[in-house]
Each structure stands twice: as structure tokens, then as C-alpha cells.
Amino acid sequence: MNTQLTGKIALVTGSNAGIGRGVALLLAANGAKVGVTYLNNKEQGEETVALIRQAGGQAELFQADVTDLGEIDRLVSDVEKAFDGTVDILVNNAGHMVKRVPTAEMTEDMYDKVLNVNFKSTVFMCKRVLPGMKSKGAGRIVNMSSVAAHNGGGPGSGIYAASKAAVTAYSKNLAKEVAGHGITVNLVSPGFIGQTAFHATFTTDEGRKATVNGIPLQREGTPDDVAGAVLYLVSDLAAYLTGETIEINGGMFMR
Template sequence: MSIDLTGRRALVTGAGAGIGAAIAIALAKAGADVVVHYAHSEAGANSVKQQIEAGGRRSLAVQADLTDSAQATKLVDAAVEFLGGLDILVNNAGHLVGRATITETTDERWNEVMDVNIASTFFTTRQALPALAESEHGRIITMASLAAENGGGAGSVVYATSKAAVVGFTRALAKEIASKKITVNAVAPGFIGETAFHETFTPGEAQKNIVAGIPLGRAGTAGDVADVALFLASDLSSYVTGQVVDINGGLNFR
């Protein structure tokens, strides 16, 4: 069964590379028009935009620092204006920033990680809710992580905490806005290979050791996450809300 999102309007944050780019392209291939947000990856975002347009869909690339509520507001308003409304919001933007033990973590680093992972999700979602409430297919997808369940690797205390906050936000919001017929779900990737995240923060030998412990015998891909996001954005998930979908090849079970 193919998923048809023809006519749907989507905003994907952090879509200039990696998982966000894969989600934006997957939504467009299913028929959606997509606004591609980026913070720093301008070239990547423009490439994603061009791929979407080459497939016959409309797209716009917009830069914003989503840790700033005013910029998040402007992003959402620009997306709603360009698209003529909003049906799907994918809160993918986030970052580990850097590994550090709790005693090495400064107040500034704590705030930086919490802002980029949970505050950005809050700011963007809050501004998008009125437009989503007018849609007959309102979908919000947040980006959690395996780290929210198992604490992540060394030096990930703040990151794991921020992603656990995303899970709590997702579940609470799902209850709060259920009457508006908007579903809210999270995806929780495990080890997703060939991404800037792990290339930057996970040494090669550690990556090999992680993959060796995955029951399905391989690293995940950005496409694996995009496939689940596509399902959650579609009518096939209309009775699914407040859920966290693990995408980790069997590395961790609830």
C-alpha cells in the first residue's frame, strides 16, 4: 500500500541534512508540498528544495535559529503563508552539541542543549497549532532518541535529558490537543549510521561496537526514520497518538 499525501502541506525543521532531509524528501515523494527549515546547512537545504521541486512539488527553504522564539514564530508564519496552511509539522531540529560529564557541563552548555532540542520544539509547535487545528489531517511528529530511554553514550546526560523532555512533551500535548483531531507522536532513532551526528560525536571503533550489538545486524539509515515519519504523517496513523516509535534494529526494547 502506497502512502498518498497529495495536497498536504508540511514543515520539516532541521531538514538541510541527514534525517530531516530524508523526511522532507519522503513527504514530497508522497505528494506533499514541503517547507525546508535549516539553521546552518544552507547548501543542503537548497539541494533538498531542488529535489522536491524536481519531483513536481512546491518547496521553500527558510533559515531560522529555533532556539529564539521570535525566529521560530517567523519560520512558521512564513511556512503557513507559502503553503496556504499547514497539515504536518516535523520537529526534527536538534543537536548533541558536545559530549561532557555532568561536572564538566556549564550552565551555558546545559541551556544550549536544552534550547536546541526541547525549547525549539515547543516554540515551533506553539506557533503552528492554530494552522494545524484548521487542517483535517493535523499531524505533529517530534524527534526523541534511544538516549531518552537508556541515557545515551558517555557524556550525554544533558542530551538524554532533553530528549526525555521531548517524550514528555509529546505525550502531554497529544492529550491536550486530541479534541482538535491533531495527532502527536515521536520517533526515537537508535544508531543511525552515515550521519553528521555520529561522524562528529562517535569514534569509528565505537560505531563498529554499537553495530555489532544490533540484533538486525546493521546500522539504521535516515531512510528508516523517514519511513516511520511518513506513516505517522499519513492517514494510516489516524488512530495513533501520544506514542513513541523506536527505530533501533532491536538494540533496545521497552
């Protein structure tokens, strides 16, 4: 068994930058044909595709709002048309805290935005690719949780943390539901991953230093740290693993 994905079609949501880009690059380096997606920043998406192609890989760029069911359907259809086949690997990376908001200030609109981008998108992306995976009798789905799902997250991130906990519980149920079709469903749960827009937006320099000081490995994680775990989960090496969560946090949270 190895990590080669030659001939496999992979769709990585939110892969124009950060963790998603790291995942897309590594899957492509191991032979997958990768659908790179973005919501707003087309330039970053084009850069990701260019990096893959420069390294000899195959990738195409797609724009989609994965909180919209019509756009989810269009996205998957476009990927299947571009690569002439159904999706073998789905990585639901798209997600966002949107804004730090304490419960006393939470609005229904903000609640909906956070749940939709993190949880709704995951559920309906999974639903859309399942028919193709079932027809092949094989498939790999990796969903994105967070250390916040376990510890509740930082100030003003309660709904974000809850949405990631929902992703975790849902993924375990889905793993049971589709196991008989040869499909595995697993999660990666990043801790403090630097080089991402998330921490550039929501974490102060003081908070960053304090967090790193509390990490046993004494460094921030990188998108490549997450990508390596995703590659393992979608490869033959993890053929007997489903419904599991890999914690990627340098030891800051151990189960």
C-alpha cells in the first residue's frame, strides 16, 4: 500500500489558500486530478492551480459558494465534466468563524452564516458526491473539525466551535451510513495552524505567542502538517480507518 492517487479525482473546497491549498498541492503531487475551489479570491485560486501545474500535476479552478445547494450541484457537475469522471476524494475544507461574537450580541444572521459555511456546506457537499462514490463502490471523504470542537474555542467563537462539533458528530454517523459502499469518512482537527487567513484575522500577536508557548512541540502548525494527515486518510494506507478524527495540534490537546 502507498499514497499514490493516480487517476483519482479530488475536490478540495476552499483550496485557493491556506490549509486547502496545502492539501490540494499534496494530493496533486501524489497523482490526483484536483478541483481547486474559491469563493471570492480568484487570483489566489489561479496561483494554486499554477503551482500544481508547474510541479507536473493536474488541476482546474472552480468558483462556488458552498453554502448554496444550487452552486454545490453546479460545482460537482463542473468538476466531473472537467475530469471526465465522478469525484473519488472530497475534502470539505471550506469554513470560517466569520467574526468573534459573544452570545449576548449574537444575531440570527450571524448564527446562520457560521452554521452554513461550516456545517451546511459539509452536509450537502457530502450528499452531492455520494451517488458517484456509491456507483464505484469506493470513495474517501475528509471533513474539517477543529480543536475548538473539543474545548469550546476562544472568546466569541461559541457558534463556530458548536458548528465544528456538529461536523464531527455528523461525520461519525455518515461513516456508518456509507461504510457498506466502500466509502470512508474521517476528520482532521487542526489546532493552531499558522500561515492562514484565520489567525491573521482573529489572533493577536500576543495571543499567538501565548498559544505557541502552551504547545508541547513549541511551534505553530503549518498547512503542510494538515495536508499530510489528509493524504494519509485518502490513500490506501487508511483503508481500514473510518469515523476517526486525527488531532493536528502539536500536543496542545490530547485525547
